[in-house]
Every structure is written in C-alpha cells, then in structure tokens.
Amino acid sequence: METEEENKSIQSSGADPGAxxxxxxxxxNWSTNIQFTPKYTYYPRNREDIINCVKIAKEEGLKIRCAAEGHTWSSLSMTHSFLLILDENLSDITVEKYDNGDWVVHAEAGAQISKIDKILKKNEPPLTIESMTVLDTVSIGGVVATGSHGAKTQSRTIAEQIVGLEIVDANGDLRKFSDEINPEEMAAARVNLGLLGIIYRVSLRVKPMYNLRMSDTYPKLATFSKEDLRKLVMESDGVEIFYWPFNASNKSTDSSQDSLMIKRWTESTDEPTLNKLELALYRAAQKAATFFANYYYKLLILDPNSTPYYTHLISSIKSPERDMVWQAPDAIHYQAGIDNILCQDMEFAIKVDDDFGNVITELNYIIxxxxxxxxxxxxxxxxxxxxRILKSSKALLSTAYDExxxxxxxxxxxxxxxxxxxYGEFCQNIAKRWIxxxxxxxxxxxxxxxxxxxxxYLHGLLKERTERFEKVRKNYDPNGMFFDNDSIRYVFYGSP
Incomplete structure (x- = not known):
C-alpha cells in the first residue's frame, strides 16, 4: 500500500488534475470509523488546480466532496465520485493590516492551525486568532466547513472570527463571501458543510498577541452549583469542564465523592510561566504521554471490567491544581498529542437556561x-x-445558531x-433525552x-434555516455537484 507521500508523488509536477x-x-479518516473508495482522489496544490478539478467534474458528470486532515467522525467527506484532499499542498498564509488598523490572516484551506499560529507569532507585532479548536493539527478549511466551535466563551464560535471566504463554485469560478458583500450569503458560507463549493481561502480576524491565565481546579461534583457555574462563566474568558469516570475511587458505586476538573481562562498581563525551551519540552512530554496512553487504553477493550481502575488512575495523574500563564494560542491548544488516542466522540449543542441550571442537570445526568x-x-x-459554554452564532448551519x-x-x-x-447505546440514550x-x-x-x-428530526427542526441556505446554495451549485452526501441530503430534503 502506498503512503500518503507516495500517492502525492504520483501527481506530476505539471499538476494536471485530469492526468x-x-x-x-x-x-x-483519522479515527478509522469512516472508510470509502472514491472513483478519483486528488491533492490540489493551488487555486488553479481546484478550478481545473471542478471543470473536469462538470465535463464528466462527477460529484465532488473534500477532506482535510480527516478529523471528522461523520460521513461529511464521503463520496464515491471525486474526492479532493485539501492538505499542506494548499497552505499559503499571509497577514494583512486594514486601513482602519484591524488585522486579518488569509489562509488557504489546507493550512494547519499550528502553521497559522506560527506565522502570526512571527508577525510584527505578534498576533493571534481570538478563539480556535483545542487541536492544532486540523486544517482551517475543515474547521470552518464543519462548524467547529472553539473554546472561548465570549468570543463566540469560530464562525464569528471569519471575515471572508473564497470558494470555487460549480462553474469553476472563484466567489468571495463577506458581510460587506452580502450578509445573508455570508451567514450561509460561515458554516457551509462543503455545499457551496470548494473552500480555497479563509480570512480570519486576528488581534495583537495577549496572554491568558489558565487554571485547573477540582471542585466536588456534589457541591458545584448552577450559581457557581454562572459566576465562573461571567467572570472568565473561557471555561471547559471535564469529568473522568470513577475519579474518587475505583470502587465507587455512585458519584457522591467524585470531582470535576474545571479549566478556566482569564486574560492576564503577567508574563508566560514557561520559556520557549520549557514549553517545547512540555509539549513533547504531552505527546509522549498520549502516544503511550493510546496503547494503555486499548487494554480496556480486552478487559472492560477494569475501566474503573484505569480511569481512576488517569484522573489521579491529572489531578494537581495548576495556575499558569500562557500566550493565548498556547493556552487554547493546551493539550498536544490529543490525536494520538483513537476515539469516538458525540457532541450536541443545547441552549443554556437563564440560571444555568440545565447545564448542571445534564452534566449530572450523564454521570x-x-x-x-x-x-x-x-x-x-x-x-x-x-x-464547553459559548455565546451564540449567526451562521445558519451552526449548532449554536440563535437570533x-x-x-x-x-x-x-x-x-x-x-x-x-x-458506547453507541449510551450515546443514543442521552441524545434522545437531549432531543x-x-x-x-x-x-x-x-x-x-x-x-x-x-x-x-433535523429535517423538521432546521427546515427554516436549510431553506434559507438553499436559496444561497442554488446560486453557486444549481445542479448539486457538491451535494454528494446522503445524510445531509436527508436533513435538507427529507427521506429519499
């Protein structure tokens, strides 16, 4: 079997998608739960490659879907026609200062978040994206297309950091989207699931580099109240809550003694705790730990009854309270090597009650x-x-959409x-409750x-918004070249 590099080398230096x-x-995909064999696969190197792919697909009656780093558990990239892989071949990054003093970073769709962070740090002055995913090995095109939400509460979702998009439509034309050009079309483009065309470039609002104080605390689950949570959210830039099963004891039969881990970010004028060398060593240790943890966790498949012992041990290793200052992107990407652990993940978005009571209710329900x-x-x-808790989004297909x-x-x-x-049964049960x-x-x-x-359910729930989205989509893909996904088609149009 060829490696990814060998497959790419099959493509000639002339970059002819047809040949x-x-x-x-x-x-x-990364987690190995999605596998398929498209008729053709191609790794575009530039905008012209993408345009040529679309023209070939149009001539030959092919559908197109895209993938990036493959960190999507759902079937969004699946096609049996023409798959484009938007990776480091398509990763040019430039930084621009507008006349009004605002800064913007323009990144091609295959640019990894880690590369964008490096370019912004080296800028003069150093810059940073306001909010981003914890994982920095994903590509910006995939982050945007799937509506990934990021980690900082007051900054809203990543969709709200986007100020412009360049997308190649079904005619092979490069189209530009922004609030200034057309706010309704931009509301569709911000989370587009690859349905408007192929994302070529993303423009994100950035700001001068700043520091975040990141603290880890471990309150008792039984005494952590909705009042505590509301106060924490209102007084923080970001909050993330973790629960490791059976963390009080591997012999626990209820959660009465269990604790939560709360990660909190607040802006700080203090200098970062670690210097560059210490940070590099810290990240290397994290990557090594997750690499070995993947094999450690696989033992649970052989002996599921040992789960309380394993999860209790892991929670004990993570338990020291921490209070450190980081540059903003280093705080947001607080854990390196997450993708060393092959896992399953289900997540829903739920509107927070005014008193934050339903957040505590559902956290306790899961436990x-x-x-x-x-x-x-x-x-x-x-x-x-x-x-995580974030403010709402105006992107039509965002899971956090709200007027x-x-x-x-x-x-x-x-x-x-x-x-x-x-795991599947458990997820289905709690998903039914939330729905x-x-x-x-x-x-x-x-x-x-x-x-x-x-x-x-989603067809009915999202009908008004999918209809608004469709009015935009048909301007750029009237014949459905990019609409080659059975699940999304069902959500938009109902049962086949």
Whole structure:
C-alpha cells in the first residue's frame, strides 16, 4: 500500500488534475470509523488546480466532496465520485493590516492551525486568532466547513472570527463571501458543510498577541452549583469542564465523592510561566504521554471490567491544581498529542437556561448514567465527559445558531476509545433525552448519524434555516455537484 507521500508523488509536477488524479484509492479518516473508495482522489496544490478539478467534474458528470486532515467522525467527506484532499499542498498564509488598523490572516484551506499560529507569532507585532479548536493539527478549511466551535466563551464560535471566504463554485469560478458583500450569503458560507463549493481561502480576524491565565481546579461534583457555574462563566474568558469516570475511587458505586476538573481562562498581563525551551519540552512530554496512553487504553477493550481502575488512575495523574500563564494560542491548544488516542466522540449543542441550571442537570445526568451502566457491569465511557459554554452564532448551519446574540449554548460531549462496548447505546440514550427535552443539535463533525430518527428530526427542526441556505446554495451549485452526501441530503430534503 502506498503512503500518503507516495500517492502525492504520483501527481506530476505539471499538476494536471485530469492526468494525475488517483483512481480507486481507499480513504480512511483519522479515527478509522469512516472508510470509502472514491472513483478519483486528488491533492490540489493551488487555486488553479481546484478550478481545473471542478471543470473536469462538470465535463464528466462527477460529484465532488473534500477532506482535510480527516478529523471528522461523520460521513461529511464521503463520496464515491471525486474526492479532493485539501492538505499542506494548499497552505499559503499571509497577514494583512486594514486601513482602519484591524488585522486579518488569509489562509488557504489546507493550512494547519499550528502553521497559522506560527506565522502570526512571527508577525510584527505578534498576533493571534481570538478563539480556535483545542487541536492544532486540523486544517482551517475543515474547521470552518464543519462548524467547529472553539473554546472561548465570549468570543463566540469560530464562525464569528471569519471575515471572508473564497470558494470555487460549480462553474469553476472563484466567489468571495463577506458581510460587506452580502450578509445573508455570508451567514450561509460561515458554516457551509462543503455545499457551496470548494473552500480555497479563509480570512480570519486576528488581534495583537495577549496572554491568558489558565487554571485547573477540582471542585466536588456534589457541591458545584448552577450559581457557581454562572459566576465562573461571567467572570472568565473561557471555561471547559471535564469529568473522568470513577475519579474518587475505583470502587465507587455512585458519584457522591467524585470531582470535576474545571479549566478556566482569564486574560492576564503577567508574563508566560514557561520559556520557549520549557514549553517545547512540555509539549513533547504531552505527546509522549498520549502516544503511550493510546496503547494503555486499548487494554480496556480486552478487559472492560477494569475501566474503573484505569480511569481512576488517569484522573489521579491529572489531578494537581495548576495556575499558569500562557500566550493565548498556547493556552487554547493546551493539550498536544490529543490525536494520538483513537476515539469516538458525540457532541450536541443545547441552549443554556437563564440560571444555568440545565447545564448542571445534564452534566449530572450523564454521570448518573455512567454509574447506572456500571451496575450492569457495562462501561461505555472510558475517556472523559467534556463540556464547553459559548455565546451564540449567526451562521445558519451552526449548532449554536440563535437570533439572540446574548444567548449561551453548552456543548456536552462524551468520548471513549474505539470499539468500546455499549458506547453507541449510551450515546443514543442521552441524545434522545437531549432531543426530546431541549431540541438539541448535533455537532456536524462528530458522531450523530447512527442516532435513531436523527435525520428526520433535523429535517423538521432546521427546515427554516436549510431553506434559507438553499436559496444561497442554488446560486453557486444549481445542479448539486457538491451535494454528494446522503445524510445531509436527508436533513435538507427529507427521506429519499
């Protein structure tokens, strides 16, 4: 089997998509849960390559879908026609200062977040994106297309950091999107699922570099209240909550003694705690730890009953309280090597009640269900439960979409290593509760398609917004060249 580099070398230096596309190459995403064999695969090197691919597809009656780094659990990239891989071949980055003093970074779709961060740090003055994903090995095109939301509460979702998009449409024309050109079209483009065309370049608002104080604390679950949470959110730049199962004891039968881990970011004028060398060593240690943890966790597949012992040990290793200052991107990307651990992930967006009570209710519900399963000797969650809180989005297909700009959404997610027994059943049960109780919406890039009746549900729930999106989409892809995904087609149009 050829490596990725060998496959790319098959493409000639002349970059002719017609001659150099690779036939019948199997595609597998990062977590290995999605695999398919498109008729053709191609790695575009520049804008002209993308345009030529579209023209070839039009001539030959092919559909097109795109993939980036493959960190999507759902089938969004799946096609049996023409797959374009937007990777480091398409990763040029430039920085621009507008006449009004604002700074913008322009990044081609295949640029990894880590590369964008490096370019911005080297700028004079140093700059940073306001909010981004924790994982920095993903590409900006994939982050934008799937509506990934980021980590900072008051900065809203990543979609709100976007000031411009350049997309190649079904005629092979490069189209530009911004609020200044057309705010309704920009509301569709900000989270577009690849349905408007192929993202060539993303423009993001950036700001002068600043520091964040990141603290880790471990309050008792039983005493952490909605009042505590509301105060924490209102007084922080960002908050993330973690729960490691059975963290109080590997013999626990209920959560009465368990603790949460709360990661909090607040802007700081203090200097970073670690120097460059110390930071590099810290990241290297994180990558090494997650590399070995992946093999450690795989033992749980062989012996699921040992889950309480493993998760208790992991939580003990993570338990020291920390209070450190970082440059903003280093704080946001607080954990290196996350993608060393192959896992499953389901996440939904739920609107926060005014008193934040439903956040505490649902966090406790997930944990109670973990212990309920334990009583039957079932251990569906062996990594972590995570929860972020962000302000709403105006992007039509964002899971945090809301007409109220002051609305908050929380994003509970549950993670387990690949092949964990009863994980799917557990997710389906809590997803049904969130759908019935809150009209919750799944994260497009996470696992959601196996939830019973989810596509029918989303078709009805999102109908008004998908119809608005369709009015925009048909201007750029009237014949559905990019609409080659059964799940999204079902959500938009109803049952086949």
């Amino acid at each position: 150099d596309r690779i036939p019948d190459k199997n595609y597998k 109670d269900q973990i212990y309920a399963y334990q009583k039957d000797k079932k251990f569906p969650i062996n990594l972590t439960v995570e929860l 109220d700009p002051e609305a908050y959404y929380f994003f509970p997610e549950v993670l387990s290593i690949n092949d964990t027994k009863f 019935d109780k809150y009209k919750a919406r799944p994260h497009w890039a996470k696992s959601w398609e196996d939830i019973p009746n989810i596509k029918d």
